[in-house]
Amino acid sequence: MEPSTSISGSIRVLHVDDEPDLADLVATYLERKDERLTVETASTVADALARLDEMDIDCVISDYEMPGQNGLEFLEAVRTDRPDFPFILFTGKGSEEIASDAISAGVTDYLQKERGIEQYTILANRVINAVERARAEQAEQRQLRAIETAHEGISILNAAGEFIYVNEAYADLYGYDLEEMLGAHWSLIYPDEDTQAIRETILPAVRTNGFWRGETTGLRADGTTFVEDHRLATTDHGELVCTVLDTTEQRRQKQAIEELHSTARAFIQAETAEEVAEIAVAAVRDILEMPANGFHRYDETDDRLVPVTWTDRTEELVGEPPVFESGEGIAWTAFAMGEPQVHDDISTNDDRYNPDTPIRSQLALPLDGRGVHLIGSPEPAAFDETDVSLAKTVAAHATAALERVEREQELTRQNDRLATFTDIVSHDLRNPLTVAIGRLELAQDTCDCPYLADVDQALTRTETLLDDLHAFAQAGTATLDLKSVDLTTLCQASWEHVETGTATLVTDTQQVIRADESRLQELLENLFSNAVEHGGDAVTVTVGDLKDGIYIADDGPGIADADKDAVFDYGYSTSQDGTGFGLSIVREIADVHGWELRLTDSDAGCARFEICNVETEGM
Known part of the structure; x- marks a missing residue:
């Protein structure tokens, strides 16, 4: 199905991701999916907050793992001034804990990054739906304010506290005819137990400040009570102007809307x-x-x-x-x-x-x-x-x-x-x-x-x-047998399963990580094979630790900048004998684990593959 078309007008989206290329890619796809979407990008939370102050933004899409402040901290900052602002967490770091924290923090929607372009259609729909709900709620609030003004009851009391003017809405609130109220004392419409507080607290405050607003309990002619939004103001002639609104329905609506917010999370x-x-x-x-x-x-x-x-x-x-x-x-x-x-x-x-x-x-x-x-x-x-x-x-x-x-x-x-x-x-x-x-x-x-x-x-x-x-199709399946894996031992086993000739493996790692052992071994074998294929028998492959993961680097010829964006695409190969599936399999295995895979240059300018967001033993 195509994105919803139930709302009109442009929708300006702010996408926050510390990977500029990914942010630009998402922006391109979203704008293609629906012509109403215009996407601005920011790479840090600080930049994003500044954009929100400077521009009219309808919805925020944010990554979770970012330097400085993460997506949940960004959400909390936004919610301080914009409690109902559409905010979608779109992240490659997916877990039940993060999803639970995001929902508790009031996220509008939560979507985990997947491979393929279908996810951008889903993301576009969720943006449009979130903005549609927000605009509908804003319209409802405007309508509610108009209804409140139109239905306010107004009366005027003289110095003795007697009604000298009552409009129809005021009389209807209390269930009296206008004639019944004119000349009556204000205590007619309040429970006996409340009149003393009104005399001793509210009326002195009005005389001192000239104005008072708060909630009181109104008493109807039939003996029932209701909570009223009550405003009192004095005139130059010493009269008291009373404006009253029955808030029972508004309270019910507000409570219902608040409870529906939790239901919206259940729908998600x-x-x-x-x-x-x-x-x-x-x-x-x-x-x-x-x-x-x-x-x-x-x-x-x-x-x-x-x-x-x-x-x-x-x-x-x-x-x-x-x-x-x-x-x-x-x-x-x-x-x-x-x-x-x-x-x-x-x-x-x-x-x-x-x-x-x-x-x-x-x-x-x-x-x-x-x-x-x-x-x-x-x-x-x-x-x-x-x-x-x-x-x-x-x-x-x-x-x-x-x-x-x-x-x-x-x-x-x-x-x-x-x-x-x-x-x-x-x-x-x-x-x-x-x-x-x-x-x-x-x-x-x-x-x-x-x-x-x-x-x-x-x-x-x-x-x-x-x-x-077959390996490529199996690499992305979601069923994992997670266990503690000693990386040094697995690297040695993976190296022995690859035709490496006289190439050298250096394992500079002490990591014990949570992973599907057979899938991780397949990932390592493909990276080792790729290094030897391009670096020759004299290449040295090094596996080392990162703060939140591992890296696999070699001292071969490296990968040209023009090819770095394409090396993980299936079918891509610079070798006449290559199938183009090796690094695609690496990407699929990393994605299904929820890991972040990056291709960078080593200090010597050679190829270095970094695998981040890895759960290590004891974390």
């Missing part, structure tokens, strides 16, 4: 569509206090909406939710139109699925072609604007989560298909290749044909390609 961690559905239904039931709701997913094969999960209250009202065939009911209308359907009384709606349903109010929220979330109530006009707004927020979170799950599942399927294909190719070709090699040996024993040497060379190269193809 969901791994299946069923988990997304369960999170959405529970959020609407428990946070929005809408007990009758259910989640339908679209079945593309049969062209229908199938119930996935629903609440007990839903089943009490309508039984097990039905399957909606194409064109049936309000649910299908919302799904097909892609627009929310809000009905105060569906008993008068000819599109309702069941004419005898006890449901009167209904919300049908589409999920961008993936299904529909249905919310109902047996009471007419049960959902106000706040209810609808909050429900739409849940639906937006669910839609984004479903899209992410689909993409991740598709990537998994692609990887599985690649592995299956590679196994079939390598295994099914192995037998006829073995037969061909055997027949060639017989032919060489029985006749002296000059063309047989070319055949021998071609078959040998084919066998090498099959071995490297």
Whole structure:
């Protein structure tokens, strides 16, 4: 699927990564994925913070491991002044601990760097979704402020504390007619236990300062109470102007939004569509206090909406939710139109699925072609604007989560298909290749044909390609058998498995690291083989320690600057006999361990491969 297009206008992104080339690469792909995205880059946290102060930025993408301050420290600095600012952690250093710390620190989203360009489509979608949610919440806040101003109750008291003016909104707040309040004392609308505090604390503060604002408890005519945002100000004539707003609904909305933030983190961690559905239904039931709701997913094969999960209250009202065939009911209308359907009384709606349903109010929220979330109530006009707004927020979170799950599942399927294909190719070709090699040996024993040497060379190269193809496909699989590995011992074993001639190995390391031993040995063998292939029998290969990893360097001819960006690409080789898989396998093995692989120059200007972010014994 293409990135969401539900928001308009440009989106300026700040990508922070201490590797400028990688930052530029990500910027290029994101801008290609969606024309609304404009990406600025920064290489340090300090530079990034300065950019945020100087520019209008809509979203931050940050690496985790950076010099000076890491990604989580950057996040904490941003959250100090921008608690709701979209911030996505995009890092090659992935672990459950880092993900947990990022979520606890309030990260908007967390994405681990992978190989391939598919990840940039996912990243672009997450940026757009994060900005969409942030802009929607900002719009909701602006709308809320406008509603507060329009619905404020205003009254004026004389010096004796009696109402000489009351507007309609003020009288409605307390459940009185205007005439009932005019001339009455202000104590009419406050509980007896609160009037003393008002006399002794609030009124003296108003007389001293000319103004007071705070929360008080209002008493309605029917005896119920509510928390009110109360502002008092004196006039030049000694009168007291009272402005009151019932904050009950705003408190409920604020609390719901805060709780939905934690639900958003749960959506990020969901791994299946069923988990997304369960999170959405529970959020609407428990946070929005809408007990009758259910989640339908679209079945593309049969062209229908199938119930996935629903609440007990839903089943009490309508039984097990039905399957909606194409064109049936309000649910299908919302799904097909892609627009929310809000009905105060569906008993008068000819599109309702069941004419005898006890449901009167209904919300049908589409999920961008993936299904529909249905919310109902047996009471007419049960959902106000706040209810609808909050429900739409849940639906937006669910839609984004479903899209992410689909993409991740598709990537998994692609990887599985690649592995299956590679196994079939390598295994099914192995037998006829073995037969061909055997027949060639017989032919060489029985006749002296000059063309047989070319055949021998071609078959040998084919066998090498099959071995490297299978190794490359297996290198990136995610299943690792991690254990403590003594690097010196493994280096010696790896060296013995490579045709090194008279080349020399120097192991200047004391590291014991956590790794999959067989994969690490394959990585070392490929690096050793690469050094000998390009440096010859006289080359010396040195393995040494880094602060957070190891390096493998040689004193051979080195690698030209023009080739450094391409050496890890599969198929790249400067040797006529090379398959181009060796260093690609090294990269895949490093990636699946979560290690950072760098190609640099040694002090002598020769090739030096650095493997960082390695977990060592005792760390």
